[in-house]
Amino acid sequence: MASVGWARLIGYVAALLAASDLVVWLGVRGYYNIHYLASITPILLQAFVVTLELIAVVVSLGFLVGFTIGWSRTSRHPIVRGIGGLYVDFFRSMPPLVLIAFAFLISLTSFASFIRNPYAVQSIALWLGVVVLGLHSGAYQAEIVRAGILSVPAGQTEAADAIGLSKIRTMFLIVLPQAFRVALPPLGNEFSSVIKDTSLLNVIGWLELSGIGLFQVLPALRVSVFGPLMVWTEIGILYLIVTSVLNGTVRALENVFKVPGLEVASA
Protein backbone atom coordinates (compact mmCIF):
# COMPACT_ATOMS: atom_id res chain seq x y z
CA MET A 1 0.00 0.00 0.00
CA ALA A 2 2.58 2.51 1.14
CA SER A 3 5.02 1.48 -1.57
CA VAL A 4 2.34 2.02 -4.23
CA GLY A 5 1.78 5.53 -2.83
CA TRP A 6 5.47 6.32 -3.13
CA ALA A 7 5.65 4.97 -6.66
CA ARG A 8 2.76 7.22 -7.60
CA LEU A 9 4.37 10.26 -6.04
CA ILE A 10 7.65 9.56 -7.82
CA GLY A 11 5.72 9.22 -11.08
CA TYR A 12 4.08 12.61 -10.59
CA VAL A 13 7.36 14.29 -9.75
CA ALA A 14 8.99 12.70 -12.79
CA ALA A 15 6.15 13.90 -15.03
CA LEU A 16 6.40 17.43 -13.66
CA LEU A 17 10.17 17.45 -14.05
CA ALA A 18 9.87 16.19 -17.62
CA ALA A 19 7.33 18.89 -18.42
CA SER A 20 9.41 21.66 -16.90
CA ASP A 21 12.54 20.25 -18.55
CA LEU A 22 10.79 20.51 -21.88
CA VAL A 23 9.88 24.10 -21.12
CA VAL A 24 13.42 24.93 -20.04
CA TRP A 25 14.90 23.19 -23.05
CA LEU A 26 12.63 25.14 -25.37
CA GLY A 27 13.54 28.30 -23.50
CA VAL A 28 17.26 27.63 -23.86
CA ARG A 29 16.77 27.04 -27.58
CA GLY A 30 15.13 30.44 -27.73
CA TYR A 31 11.72 29.23 -28.83
CA TYR A 32 9.94 31.34 -26.25
CA ASN A 33 10.78 33.88 -23.66
CA ILE A 34 10.15 33.65 -19.97
CA HIS A 35 8.50 37.08 -19.98
CA TYR A 36 5.74 35.75 -22.20
CA LEU A 37 5.13 32.78 -19.96
CA ALA A 38 5.01 35.08 -16.93
CA SER A 39 2.69 37.44 -18.73
CA ILE A 40 0.05 34.80 -19.48
CA THR A 41 0.13 33.17 -16.04
CA PRO A 42 -2.28 35.66 -14.38
CA ILE A 43 -4.83 35.08 -17.17
CA LEU A 44 -4.48 31.35 -16.87
CA LEU A 45 -4.88 31.52 -13.09
CA GLN A 46 -8.02 33.59 -13.54
CA ALA A 47 -9.37 30.95 -15.90
CA PHE A 48 -8.27 28.31 -13.43
CA VAL A 49 -10.52 29.90 -10.79
CA VAL A 50 -13.42 29.74 -13.26
CA THR A 51 -12.65 26.07 -13.84
CA LEU A 52 -12.64 25.46 -10.09
CA GLU A 53 -16.05 27.13 -9.80
CA LEU A 54 -17.42 24.97 -12.59
CA ILE A 55 -15.98 21.85 -10.95
CA ALA A 56 -17.54 22.78 -7.62
CA VAL A 57 -20.99 23.13 -9.19
CA VAL A 58 -20.78 20.10 -11.47
CA VAL A 59 -19.31 17.69 -8.91
CA SER A 60 -21.65 18.62 -6.05
CA LEU A 61 -24.74 18.71 -8.28
CA GLY A 62 -23.74 15.43 -9.89
CA PHE A 63 -23.22 13.82 -6.50
CA LEU A 64 -26.56 15.04 -5.18
CA VAL A 65 -28.40 13.83 -8.27
CA GLY A 66 -26.41 10.59 -8.41
CA PHE A 67 -27.23 9.81 -4.80
CA THR A 68 -30.95 10.53 -5.19
CA ILE A 69 -31.40 8.77 -8.52
CA GLY A 70 -29.16 5.87 -7.50
CA TRP A 71 -31.20 5.34 -4.36
CA SER A 72 -34.47 5.62 -6.26
CA ARG A 73 -33.27 2.89 -8.61
CA THR A 74 -33.13 0.45 -5.69
CA SER A 75 -36.69 1.31 -4.61
CA ARG A 76 -39.38 -1.35 -4.33
CA HIS A 77 -41.87 0.88 -6.10
CA PRO A 78 -41.76 0.28 -9.85
CA ILE A 79 -42.69 3.89 -10.70
CA VAL A 80 -39.88 5.38 -8.60
CA ARG A 81 -37.49 2.84 -10.04
CA GLY A 82 -38.74 3.53 -13.58
CA ILE A 83 -38.21 7.28 -13.29
CA GLY A 84 -34.65 6.71 -12.13
CA GLY A 85 -34.07 4.29 -15.00
CA LEU A 86 -35.38 6.73 -17.59
CA TYR A 87 -33.17 9.48 -16.19
CA VAL A 88 -30.06 7.35 -16.35
CA ASP A 89 -30.84 6.04 -19.82
CA PHE A 90 -31.42 9.54 -21.18
CA PHE A 91 -28.36 11.24 -19.76
CA ARG A 92 -26.02 8.39 -20.49
CA SER A 93 -27.03 8.10 -24.12
CA MET A 94 -25.94 11.64 -25.08
CA PRO A 95 -22.43 12.97 -25.43
CA PRO A 96 -21.92 15.69 -22.82
CA LEU A 97 -21.02 18.13 -25.59
CA VAL A 98 -24.43 17.66 -27.23
CA LEU A 99 -26.22 18.06 -23.89
CA ILE A 100 -24.33 21.27 -23.18
CA ALA A 101 -25.12 22.69 -26.60
CA PHE A 102 -28.79 21.70 -26.26
CA ALA A 103 -29.17 23.24 -22.82
CA PHE A 104 -27.46 26.42 -23.91
CA LEU A 105 -29.33 26.87 -27.19
CA ILE A 106 -32.75 25.90 -25.86
CA SER A 107 -32.51 28.25 -22.91
CA LEU A 108 -31.07 31.02 -25.04
CA THR A 109 -34.00 30.88 -27.46
CA SER A 110 -36.77 30.25 -24.93
CA PHE A 111 -35.74 32.74 -22.25
CA ALA A 112 -35.15 35.47 -24.79
CA SER A 113 -38.90 35.62 -25.42
CA PHE A 114 -39.73 36.85 -21.91
CA ILE A 115 -36.51 38.18 -20.40
CA ARG A 116 -35.58 41.58 -21.79
CA ASN A 117 -31.99 41.82 -20.60
CA PRO A 118 -29.84 39.90 -23.10
CA TYR A 119 -27.00 39.60 -20.57
CA ALA A 120 -29.32 37.94 -18.08
CA VAL A 121 -30.49 35.51 -20.76
CA GLN A 122 -26.93 34.72 -21.66
CA SER A 123 -25.79 34.08 -18.13
CA ILE A 124 -28.82 31.84 -17.43
CA ALA A 125 -28.02 29.89 -20.58
CA LEU A 126 -24.36 29.62 -19.61
CA TRP A 127 -25.20 28.27 -16.15
CA LEU A 128 -27.76 25.82 -17.52
CA GLY A 129 -24.95 24.41 -19.63
CA VAL A 130 -23.06 23.79 -16.40
CA VAL A 131 -26.12 22.29 -14.75
CA VAL A 132 -26.69 19.85 -17.59
CA LEU A 133 -23.10 18.64 -17.27
CA GLY A 134 -23.79 18.00 -13.58
CA LEU A 135 -26.97 16.10 -14.52
CA HIS A 136 -24.97 14.03 -17.01
CA SER A 137 -22.40 13.12 -14.38
CA GLY A 138 -25.26 12.41 -11.97
CA ALA A 139 -26.49 9.65 -14.27
CA TYR A 140 -23.14 7.88 -14.08
CA GLN A 141 -22.88 8.43 -10.34
CA ALA A 142 -26.41 7.05 -9.93
CA GLU A 143 -25.29 3.74 -11.39
CA ILE A 144 -22.31 3.69 -9.05
CA VAL A 145 -24.48 4.44 -6.02
CA ARG A 146 -27.02 1.83 -7.11
CA ALA A 147 -24.32 -0.82 -7.49
CA GLY A 148 -22.99 0.14 -4.06
CA ILE A 149 -26.40 -0.23 -2.42
CA LEU A 150 -27.06 -3.54 -4.16
CA SER A 151 -23.67 -4.85 -3.04
CA VAL A 152 -24.81 -4.80 0.59
CA PRO A 153 -26.02 -8.33 1.41
CA ALA A 154 -29.73 -8.77 2.18
CA GLY A 155 -28.79 -10.29 5.55
CA GLN A 156 -27.66 -6.84 6.71
CA THR A 157 -31.08 -5.24 6.26
CA GLU A 158 -32.74 -8.35 7.64
CA ALA A 159 -30.66 -8.11 10.82
CA ALA A 160 -31.53 -4.42 11.09
CA ASP A 161 -35.23 -5.28 10.65
CA ALA A 162 -34.93 -7.96 13.30
CA ILE A 163 -33.90 -5.48 16.00
CA GLY A 164 -36.73 -3.16 15.06
CA LEU A 165 -34.72 -0.51 13.22
CA SER A 166 -36.89 1.68 10.96
CA LYS A 167 -36.45 1.56 7.18
CA ILE A 168 -34.88 4.99 6.96
CA ARG A 169 -32.44 4.36 9.80
CA THR A 170 -31.50 1.02 8.25
CA MET A 171 -30.68 2.89 5.06
CA PHE A 172 -28.54 5.56 6.70
CA LEU A 173 -26.93 3.50 9.48
CA ILE A 174 -26.43 0.13 7.81
CA VAL A 175 -26.79 0.16 4.03
CA LEU A 176 -25.29 3.50 2.95
CA PRO A 177 -22.16 3.32 5.13
CA GLN A 178 -21.34 -0.02 3.52
CA ALA A 179 -22.46 1.03 0.05
CA PHE A 180 -20.19 4.09 0.09
CA ARG A 181 -17.15 2.05 0.95
CA VAL A 182 -17.79 0.10 -2.23
CA ALA A 183 -18.75 3.13 -4.30
CA LEU A 184 -15.90 5.44 -3.31
CA PRO A 185 -13.24 4.30 -5.83
CA PRO A 186 -15.56 4.40 -8.87
CA LEU A 187 -17.00 7.72 -7.62
CA GLY A 188 -13.48 9.15 -7.56
CA ASN A 189 -13.08 7.89 -11.08
CA GLU A 190 -16.24 9.69 -12.18
CA PHE A 191 -15.23 12.90 -10.36
CA SER A 192 -11.92 13.12 -12.16
CA SER A 193 -13.67 12.35 -15.44
CA VAL A 194 -16.23 15.14 -15.02
CA ILE A 195 -13.51 17.58 -13.93
CA LYS A 196 -11.97 17.15 -17.34
CA ASP A 197 -15.40 17.41 -18.98
CA THR A 198 -15.71 21.00 -17.72
CA SER A 199 -13.30 21.85 -20.53
CA LEU A 200 -16.22 21.22 -22.92
CA LEU A 201 -18.02 24.24 -21.50
CA ASN A 202 -15.83 26.57 -23.54
CA VAL A 203 -17.95 25.73 -26.60
CA ILE A 204 -20.80 27.82 -25.19
CA GLY A 205 -18.48 30.63 -24.17
CA TRP A 206 -17.14 29.81 -20.73
CA LEU A 207 -13.67 31.28 -20.41
CA GLU A 208 -12.29 28.48 -18.28
CA LEU A 209 -8.82 26.97 -18.64
CA SER A 210 -9.27 25.27 -21.99
CA GLY A 211 -11.24 28.21 -23.40
CA ILE A 212 -8.42 30.60 -22.52
CA GLY A 213 -5.97 28.10 -24.01
CA LEU A 214 -7.77 28.24 -27.34
CA PHE A 215 -7.93 32.04 -27.20
CA GLN A 216 -4.22 32.24 -26.53
CA VAL A 217 -3.19 30.12 -29.52
CA LEU A 218 -2.85 33.01 -31.97
CA PRO A 219 -1.21 35.50 -29.59
CA ALA A 220 1.14 32.74 -28.47
CA LEU A 221 2.07 31.92 -32.05
CA ARG A 222 3.07 35.51 -32.55
CA VAL A 223 5.61 35.05 -29.76
CA SER A 224 7.00 31.74 -30.96
CA VAL A 225 6.03 28.55 -32.83
CA PHE A 226 6.22 26.85 -29.48
CA GLY A 227 4.08 29.48 -27.80
CA PRO A 228 0.82 27.45 -27.83
CA LEU A 229 2.68 24.41 -26.51
CA MET A 230 3.94 26.52 -23.60
CA VAL A 231 0.44 27.70 -22.78
CA TRP A 232 -1.06 24.23 -22.99
CA THR A 233 1.70 22.70 -20.90
CA GLU A 234 0.84 25.18 -18.19
CA ILE A 235 -2.86 24.35 -18.58
CA GLY A 236 -2.15 20.62 -18.39
CA ILE A 237 -0.22 21.10 -15.18
CA LEU A 238 -3.13 23.03 -13.65
CA TYR A 239 -5.56 20.20 -14.53
CA LEU A 240 -3.10 17.69 -13.12
CA ILE A 241 -3.07 19.61 -9.84
CA VAL A 242 -6.87 19.56 -9.41
CA THR A 243 -7.29 15.90 -10.29
CA SER A 244 -4.37 14.91 -8.08
CA VAL A 245 -5.84 16.77 -5.13
CA LEU A 246 -9.18 15.09 -5.75
CA ASN A 247 -7.73 11.61 -6.20
CA GLY A 248 -5.68 12.08 -3.06
CA THR A 249 -8.80 13.11 -1.15
CA VAL A 250 -10.75 10.09 -2.35
CA ARG A 251 -7.89 7.77 -1.42
CA ALA A 252 -7.60 9.41 2.00
CA LEU A 253 -11.35 8.92 2.53
CA GLU A 254 -10.98 5.27 1.58
CA ASN A 255 -8.31 4.90 4.25
CA VAL A 256 -10.28 6.75 6.89
CA PHE A 257 -13.31 4.52 6.40
CA LYS A 258 -11.36 1.34 5.89
CA VAL A 259 -12.81 -1.52 7.91
CA PRO A 260 -11.46 -5.08 8.05
CA GLY A 261 -13.54 -7.30 5.81
CA LEU A 262 -14.95 -4.44 3.74
CA GLU A 263 -11.82 -3.43 1.86
CA VAL A 264 -12.17 -2.87 -1.82
CA ALA A 265 -9.11 -4.13 -3.65
CA SER A 266 -6.92 -1.04 -3.48
CA ALA A 267 -5.68 0.55 -6.65
Add this chain to the structure above:
Amino acid sequence: MTVLSIRGLRKSFGATEVLRGIDLDVAQGEALCIIGPSGSGKSTLLRCTNLLVPPDAGDILLNGVRVNDPRIRPEWVRQQIGMVFQSFNLFAHLTAWRNVALGLVHVKKMKRPEAQARALVELQRVGLADKVDAYPAQLSGGQQQRVAIARALAMDPTVMLFDEPTSALDPEFIHEVLDVMARLAEDGMTMVVVTHEMGFAREVADEIAFMDRGLIVEQGAPAEILERPGHERTQAFVGKILR
Protein backbone atom coordinates in the same frame (compact mmCIF):
# COMPACT_ATOMS: atom_id res chain seq x y z
CA MET B 1 -48.16 -18.70 31.25
CA THR B 2 -48.12 -18.67 27.49
CA VAL B 3 -45.87 -15.98 26.03
CA LEU B 4 -46.10 -16.78 22.36
CA SER B 5 -49.13 -18.35 20.80
CA ILE B 6 -49.53 -19.08 17.11
CA ARG B 7 -52.86 -20.07 15.62
CA GLY B 8 -53.64 -21.31 12.13
CA LEU B 9 -50.57 -19.65 10.58
CA ARG B 10 -50.44 -19.93 6.81
CA LYS B 11 -47.91 -18.66 4.30
CA SER B 12 -47.49 -19.28 0.57
CA PHE B 13 -44.72 -18.23 -1.77
CA GLY B 14 -46.35 -18.18 -5.19
CA ALA B 15 -48.05 -21.52 -5.68
CA THR B 16 -46.18 -23.34 -2.91
CA GLU B 17 -47.83 -23.35 0.47
CA VAL B 18 -44.94 -23.36 2.93
CA LEU B 19 -46.95 -23.11 6.15
CA ARG B 20 -50.28 -24.91 6.13
CA GLY B 21 -51.89 -23.97 9.43
CA ILE B 22 -49.42 -23.94 12.29
CA ASP B 23 -50.57 -23.99 15.91
CA LEU B 24 -47.90 -23.49 18.52
CA ASP B 25 -47.69 -22.37 22.15
CA VAL B 26 -44.54 -21.36 23.95
CA ALA B 27 -44.69 -20.88 27.70
CA GLN B 28 -42.70 -18.37 29.74
CA GLY B 29 -39.15 -19.65 30.20
CA GLU B 30 -39.64 -22.57 27.87
CA ALA B 31 -37.04 -23.68 25.34
CA LEU B 32 -38.74 -25.17 22.33
CA CYS B 33 -36.74 -26.86 19.61
CA ILE B 34 -38.17 -27.25 16.14
CA ILE B 35 -36.73 -30.07 14.09
CA GLY B 36 -37.63 -31.38 10.68
CA PRO B 37 -36.34 -32.00 7.18
CA SER B 38 -35.20 -29.06 5.07
CA GLY B 39 -38.00 -27.37 3.21
CA SER B 40 -40.49 -28.21 5.93
CA GLY B 41 -41.09 -24.51 6.69
CA LYS B 42 -39.14 -24.18 9.96
CA SER B 43 -37.30 -21.01 8.95
CA THR B 44 -40.41 -19.48 7.43
CA LEU B 45 -42.25 -20.12 10.68
CA LEU B 46 -39.63 -18.14 12.60
CA ARG B 47 -39.58 -15.38 10.01
CA CYS B 48 -43.36 -15.08 10.15
CA THR B 49 -43.26 -14.96 13.94
CA ASN B 50 -41.29 -11.71 13.98
CA LEU B 51 -42.99 -10.49 10.80
CA LEU B 52 -39.86 -10.45 8.66
CA VAL B 53 -42.18 -12.34 6.34
CA PRO B 54 -45.81 -11.23 6.52
CA PRO B 55 -48.10 -14.21 7.19
CA ASP B 56 -51.03 -14.82 4.84
CA ALA B 57 -53.46 -15.97 7.50
CA GLY B 58 -53.61 -16.85 11.18
CA ASP B 59 -52.79 -15.14 14.44
CA ILE B 60 -49.54 -14.49 16.26
CA LEU B 61 -50.18 -13.58 19.88
CA LEU B 62 -47.40 -12.16 21.99
CA ASN B 63 -48.46 -11.97 25.64
CA GLY B 64 -52.03 -12.03 24.40
CA VAL B 65 -51.61 -9.19 21.88
CA ARG B 66 -52.25 -10.03 18.24
CA VAL B 67 -49.10 -8.66 16.65
CA ASN B 68 -49.81 -9.39 12.99
CA ASP B 69 -52.36 -6.61 13.03
CA PRO B 70 -52.09 -3.77 10.54
CA ARG B 71 -52.46 -1.29 13.39
CA ILE B 72 -49.31 -2.55 15.07
CA ARG B 73 -45.94 -1.44 13.73
CA PRO B 74 -43.79 -4.44 12.79
CA GLU B 75 -40.75 -2.54 14.17
CA TRP B 76 -42.36 -2.61 17.60
CA VAL B 77 -43.03 -6.34 17.35
CA ARG B 78 -39.47 -7.10 16.30
CA GLN B 79 -38.17 -5.20 19.30
CA GLN B 80 -39.94 -7.72 21.54
CA ILE B 81 -38.71 -10.74 19.59
CA GLY B 82 -35.00 -11.33 19.28
CA MET B 83 -33.70 -13.22 16.28
CA VAL B 84 -30.42 -14.98 15.60
CA PHE B 85 -29.66 -15.94 12.02
CA GLN B 86 -27.88 -18.89 10.51
CA SER B 87 -25.36 -16.58 8.81
CA PHE B 88 -24.89 -14.24 11.84
CA ASN B 89 -25.56 -11.08 9.79
CA LEU B 90 -23.44 -8.84 11.97
CA PHE B 91 -23.21 -5.29 10.67
CA ALA B 92 -19.94 -5.60 8.79
CA HIS B 93 -18.83 -1.97 9.19
CA LEU B 94 -19.29 -1.85 12.96
CA THR B 95 -17.20 -3.26 15.80
CA ALA B 96 -18.68 -5.87 18.13
CA TRP B 97 -19.85 -3.43 20.77
CA ARG B 98 -21.30 -1.04 18.20
CA ASN B 99 -23.24 -3.95 16.70
CA VAL B 100 -24.80 -4.53 20.10
CA ALA B 101 -25.29 -0.85 20.96
CA LEU B 102 -26.86 0.21 17.65
CA GLY B 103 -30.36 -1.01 18.50
CA LEU B 104 -30.12 0.40 22.01
CA VAL B 105 -29.32 3.88 20.73
CA HIS B 106 -31.52 4.01 17.66
CA VAL B 107 -34.47 1.82 18.63
CA LYS B 108 -34.56 2.01 22.43
CA LYS B 109 -33.35 5.65 22.39
CA MET B 110 -30.80 4.97 25.09
CA LYS B 111 -28.03 7.50 25.77
CA ARG B 112 -24.75 6.52 24.11
CA PRO B 113 -22.60 5.92 27.23
CA GLU B 114 -25.43 3.92 28.75
CA ALA B 115 -25.80 1.87 25.55
CA GLN B 116 -22.08 1.23 25.42
CA ALA B 117 -22.05 0.02 29.01
CA ARG B 118 -24.98 -2.28 28.32
CA ALA B 119 -23.27 -3.60 25.17
CA LEU B 120 -20.18 -4.47 27.18
CA VAL B 121 -22.30 -6.32 29.74
CA GLU B 122 -24.00 -8.35 27.01
CA LEU B 123 -20.69 -9.17 25.33
CA GLN B 124 -19.30 -10.27 28.65
CA ARG B 125 -22.32 -12.51 29.10
CA VAL B 126 -21.47 -14.37 25.89
CA GLY B 127 -17.79 -14.54 26.87
CA LEU B 128 -16.46 -11.90 24.46
CA ALA B 129 -15.32 -9.16 26.83
CA ASP B 130 -11.94 -9.13 25.08
CA LYS B 131 -13.39 -8.74 21.59
CA VAL B 132 -15.51 -5.61 22.03
CA ASP B 133 -13.47 -3.57 19.54
CA ALA B 134 -13.10 -6.28 16.90
CA TYR B 135 -14.81 -6.01 13.53
CA PRO B 136 -16.92 -8.99 12.43
CA ALA B 137 -14.32 -10.05 9.86
CA GLN B 138 -11.76 -10.34 12.67
CA LEU B 139 -13.90 -12.82 14.59
CA SER B 140 -14.40 -16.55 14.12
CA GLY B 141 -17.83 -17.82 13.13
CA GLY B 142 -18.55 -18.88 16.70
CA GLN B 143 -17.55 -15.49 18.05
CA GLN B 144 -19.64 -13.71 15.43
CA GLN B 145 -22.66 -15.77 16.33
CA ARG B 146 -22.16 -14.98 20.00
CA VAL B 147 -22.02 -11.26 19.20
CA ALA B 148 -25.26 -11.73 17.26
CA ILE B 149 -26.82 -13.36 20.32
CA ALA B 150 -25.61 -10.46 22.49
CA ARG B 151 -27.07 -8.00 19.98
CA ALA B 152 -30.47 -9.68 20.22
CA LEU B 153 -30.33 -10.03 24.01
CA ALA B 154 -29.49 -6.37 24.51
CA MET B 155 -32.95 -5.45 23.25
CA ASP B 156 -34.51 -7.29 26.22
CA PRO B 157 -36.70 -9.48 24.05
CA THR B 158 -39.66 -11.41 25.37
CA VAL B 159 -38.82 -14.35 23.12
CA MET B 160 -35.65 -15.32 21.30
CA LEU B 161 -35.78 -17.04 17.93
CA PHE B 162 -32.77 -19.01 16.70
CA ASP B 163 -32.75 -19.97 13.03
CA GLU B 164 -30.25 -22.82 12.72
CA PRO B 165 -27.66 -20.84 14.68
CA THR B 166 -24.89 -23.41 14.30
CA SER B 167 -25.46 -24.64 10.75
CA ALA B 168 -22.95 -22.23 9.21
CA LEU B 169 -20.26 -22.92 11.80
CA ASP B 170 -17.14 -25.01 11.57
CA PRO B 171 -17.56 -28.01 13.89
CA GLU B 172 -14.99 -26.69 16.37
CA PHE B 173 -17.06 -23.56 17.05
CA ILE B 174 -20.48 -25.18 17.42
CA HIS B 175 -20.12 -25.87 21.11
CA GLU B 176 -19.27 -22.37 22.25
CA VAL B 177 -22.52 -21.16 20.68
CA LEU B 178 -24.62 -24.02 22.03
CA ASP B 179 -23.14 -23.45 25.49
CA VAL B 180 -24.23 -19.83 25.44
CA MET B 181 -27.71 -20.90 24.35
CA ALA B 182 -27.92 -23.59 27.03
CA ARG B 183 -26.99 -21.04 29.68
CA LEU B 184 -29.63 -18.71 28.31
CA ALA B 185 -32.26 -21.46 28.60
CA GLU B 186 -31.11 -22.14 32.15
CA ASP B 187 -31.53 -18.47 32.99
CA GLY B 188 -35.15 -18.79 31.96
CA MET B 189 -35.13 -17.11 28.55
CA THR B 190 -38.09 -18.09 26.41
CA MET B 191 -36.66 -19.44 23.19
CA VAL B 192 -37.65 -21.12 19.95
CA VAL B 193 -34.74 -22.87 18.30
CA VAL B 194 -34.72 -24.36 14.83
CA THR B 195 -31.83 -26.79 14.90
CA HIS B 196 -30.28 -29.96 13.63
CA GLU B 197 -28.27 -30.39 16.83
CA MET B 198 -30.09 -33.33 18.35
CA GLY B 199 -27.79 -33.45 21.38
CA PHE B 200 -28.71 -29.85 22.18
CA ALA B 201 -32.40 -30.53 21.63
CA ARG B 202 -32.30 -33.54 23.90
CA GLU B 203 -30.45 -31.85 26.75
CA VAL B 204 -31.67 -28.29 26.67
CA ALA B 205 -35.15 -28.27 25.15
CA ASP B 206 -38.23 -28.50 27.30
CA GLU B 207 -40.19 -29.54 24.25
CA ILE B 208 -39.46 -30.62 20.71
CA ALA B 209 -41.76 -30.00 17.79
CA PHE B 210 -41.31 -31.99 14.61
CA MET B 211 -42.29 -30.14 11.43
CA ASP B 212 -42.85 -31.58 8.02
CA ARG B 213 -44.41 -30.15 4.85
CA GLY B 214 -45.66 -26.99 6.53
CA LEU B 215 -47.30 -28.64 9.52
CA ILE B 216 -46.32 -29.49 13.05
CA VAL B 217 -46.62 -33.26 12.96
CA GLU B 218 -45.81 -34.02 16.54
CA GLN B 219 -44.82 -32.18 19.68
CA GLY B 220 -43.69 -33.37 23.08
CA ALA B 221 -40.91 -33.89 25.59
CA PRO B 222 -37.47 -34.53 24.03
CA ALA B 223 -37.25 -38.11 25.24
CA GLU B 224 -40.67 -38.83 23.83
CA ILE B 225 -40.03 -37.36 20.39
CA LEU B 226 -36.49 -38.62 19.99
CA GLU B 227 -36.94 -42.09 21.46
CA ARG B 228 -40.59 -43.00 21.06
CA PRO B 229 -41.90 -40.91 18.17
CA GLY B 230 -45.54 -41.59 17.56
CA HIS B 231 -45.85 -40.53 13.94
CA GLU B 232 -44.20 -42.51 11.17
CA ARG B 233 -42.70 -39.43 9.51
CA THR B 234 -41.13 -38.43 12.82
CA GLN B 235 -39.84 -41.97 13.17
CA ALA B 236 -38.30 -41.84 9.71
CA PHE B 237 -36.63 -38.43 10.32
CA VAL B 238 -35.38 -39.20 13.81
CA GLY B 239 -34.17 -42.60 12.65
CA LYS B 240 -32.15 -41.02 9.87
CA ILE B 241 -30.65 -38.31 12.08
CA LEU B 242 -29.87 -40.23 15.26
CA ARG B 243 -28.95 -43.66 13.94
